[in-house]
Amino acid sequence: MLYTARRDRRVCAEGGREAILGDHVKKVSIRQSIWTVFAAGCAVAAVVAFAAAPARAQQSCESLASVQIPNVTITAATSVTPPFDLPSLPGRYGTPSGQKVSVPFCRVVAYATPTSDSHINFEVWLPPAEKWNGLYLGEGNPGFVGAISYGGMAREVEQGYATASTDTGHADKEATGALPPWAEGHPELIADWGYRALHETTIAAKQLVKAYYGKPQKLSFYSSCHEGGNQALTEVQKYPMDFDGIAAGDPAYDITHLQAVSVYLSWVALKDGVKAPEYVPPSKFPVIHRAVLDKCDALDGVRDGIIEDPQLCHFDPATIQCPGKEDGPACLTPAQVKTVRQVYAGAKFADGKMIYPGLEPGSELDWHWMLSGPDPMAINKDFFANLVIGNADWDWHNFNLDRDTREADKEIGAMVNFTDPNLRPFEERGGKIIMYQSWQEAAIPPGGLVNYYKSVVKTIGGLSKTQNFARLFVVPDAGMCSGFSVGSYRGAWNALDVIEKWRETGVAPDKIITEHRVAGAVDRTHPVCPYPQAAIYKGKGDPYDASSFTCGNPKW
Numbered sequence: 001m002l003y004t005a006r007r008d009r010r011v012c013a014e015g016g017r018e019a020i021l022g023d024h025v026k027k028v029s030i031r032q033s034i035w036t037v038f039a040a041g042c043a044v045a046a047v048v049a050f051a052a053a054p055a056r057a058q059q060s061c062e063s064l065a066s067v068q069i070p071n072v073t074i075t076a077a078t079s080v081t082p083p084f085d086l087p088s089l090p091g092r093y094g095t096p097s098g099q100k101v102s103v104p105f106c107r108v109v110a111y112a113t114p115t116s117d118s119h120i121n122f123e124v125w126l127p128p129a130e131k132w133n134g135l136y137l138g139e140g141n142p143g144f145v146g147a148i149s150y151g152g153m154a155r156e157v158e159q160g161y162a163t164a165s166t167d168t169g170h171a172d173k174e175a176t177g178a179l180p181p182w183a184e185g186h187p188e189l190i191a192d193w194g195y196r197a198l199h200e201t202t203i204a205a206k207q208l209v210k211a212y213y214g215k216p217q218k219l220s221f222y223s224s225c226h227e228g229g230n231q232a233l234t235e236v237q238k239y240p241m242d243f244d245g246i247a248a249g250d251p252a253y254d255i256t257h258l259q260a261v262s263v264y265l266s267w268v269a270l271k272d273g274v275k276a277p278e279y280v281p282p283s284k285f286p287v288i289h290r291a292v293l294d295k296c297d298a299l300d301g302v303r304d305g306i307i308e309d310p311q312l313c314h315f316d317p318a319t320i321q322c323p324g325k326e327d328g329p330a331c332l333t334p335a336q337v338k339t340v341r342q343v344y345a346g347a348k349f350a351d352g353k354m355i356y357p358g359l360e361p362g363s364e365l366d367w368h369w370m371l372s373g374p375d376p377m378a379i380n381k382d383f384f385a386n387l388v389i390g391n392a393d394w395d396w397h398n399f400n401l402d403r404d405t406r407e408a409d410k411e412i413g414a415m416v417n418f419t420d421p422n423l424r425p426f427e428e429r430g431g432k433i434i435m436y437q438s439w440q441e442a443a444i445p446p447g448g449l450v451n452y453y454k455s456v457v458k459t460i461g462g463l464s465k466t467q468n469f470a471r472l473f474v475v476p477d478a479g480m481c482s483g484f485s486v487g488s489y490r491g492a493w494n495a496l497d498v499i500e501k502w503r504e505t506g507v508a509p510d511k512i513i514t515e516h517r518v519a520g521a522v523d524r525t526h527p528v529c530p531y532p533q534a535a536i537y538k539g540k541g542d543p544y545d546a547s548s549f550t551c552g553n554p555k556w
């Protein structure tokens with residue numbers, strides 16, 4: 001069932017937190033004639049149990065301009081009276097004009113220069129002391145965009161969080177997600193984007209919080225998705241003291257390899273054009289999806305359109321190969337069968353070592369991201385063109401998986417790939433992290449995060465020790481991220497709510513309930529279990545009700 005979703009305009013925690021990504025998905029999806037849903041779990045969002053007496057500002061907002069922070073220049077500190085017009089930035093990931101902030105806050109504008117080539121713009125927004133919930137919440141960034149996430153900041157400050165956002169060290173005139181030539185000849189700017197900007201922003205923001213309120217935040221959180229999710233995994237590895245609780249969503253993990261598999265899957269399908277035998281027209285994506293469901297939907301005990309663990313689904317596209325040499329709308333030619341097999345198989349080096357897993361069975365309805373053509377997604381193509389090859393006019397048809405992936409690792413891997421499974425320093429500081437991904441995510445293959453989590457479990461010394469502070473939730477039949485989705489069921493949930501509760505109460509999330517809404521009313525719920533568990537149907541009861549499932553280790 002496809003449904004037309006709408007942007008939920010009510011004040012709603014998660015919707016605000018991922019506003020930038022929401023804009024991104026919405027705009028791109030319009031091109032694909034699919035709308036996004038942004039129906040976050042508003043009813044469960046008001047959870048911050050910060051019961052301390054209201055803090056009193058110890059400094060005026062304006063006096064923050066004289067706070068001394070190493071390598072940081074504060075250019076303005078201004079008391080803002082609502083309504084405040086958000087600075088607008090055109091482009092796919094930008095901040096549309098006309099958005100306003102409805103509450104007063106202290107706006108600090110600054111930049112950091114950790115290296116002589118750096119210029120990391122950031123802003124820190126602080127609610128009045130009596131409105132502050134006592135928490136600091138960092139904002140994430142989408143893609144390679146050089147822009148402060150004003151939309152997200154607005155909603156954070158309206159909900160009482162102290163918040164900050166950075167442009168990641170370069171400023172785009174338009175937030176398009178494509179890569180302008182800012183990086184060429186500026187390795188420090190790549191490092192700023194790769195790991196430094198968010199950290200520099202966070203440590204400066206915390207000093208401003210302490211100066212303004214006269215005390216530090218009670219807890220600091222970070223919740224973001226896609227590149228923001230990658231920033232989360234980077235922080236937990238490299239700067240474990242920055243945040244007490246982290247939600248890392250659909251992370252663009254191991255990014256040189258992620259970009260390699262992305263260009264590769266597009267190259268497989270598109271290298272000879274959209275009329276070539278190996279091209280799979282988007283009209284056949286639902287055909288493949290139907291065949292996958294026929295094969296694997298019932299493995300978990302119920303045909304409900306959801307495949308609980310697609311890695312246990314062994315679907316061979318040859319089962320829907322057209323007879324003889326015919327082609328037809330409801331079957332695949334032999335060349336198309338080969339393409340589909342490669343999409344599932346992912347990318348490997350010439351020596352057979354895995355670069356990045358492919359897309360999962362069940363993700364087919366969203367394959368337009370990489371496979372519809374006529375070119376790879378700009379964000380993938382431009383990564384190699386600008387950051388690796390060093391030629392903005394690079395012809396992606398010449399992509400060589402083994403050679404160009406190795407070149408990417410050599411050129412920039414150390415600055416942008418963070419794959420260290422040792423999260424003990426984060427655990428020892430009392431940190432909690434949920435990692436999450438959608439099995440049906442078709443822009444970032446979820447197998448990368450699953451493999452990373454397995455490596456964390458191995459390093460920490462087993463699943464139970466790891467689950468004390470780090471849990472992975474792989475959401476079946478969700479589009480991407482936690483607050484919005486596309487496709488059939490695609491239930492929504494609130495990632496920040498989950499991590500806040502865990503960190504504040506110490507009670508680990510044993511499962512997450514996703515909700516699907518129609519006209520604001522919940523019509524379906526479904527549980528998501530901590531990996532490697534999956535939801536197993538009890539054998540009776542409404543399959544559209546989460547209570548009809550238990551969490552267990554799948555045996556199918």
Ligand SMILES: [Ca+2]
Nearest residue numbers: 297302304306
């Ligand atoms: Ca099922």
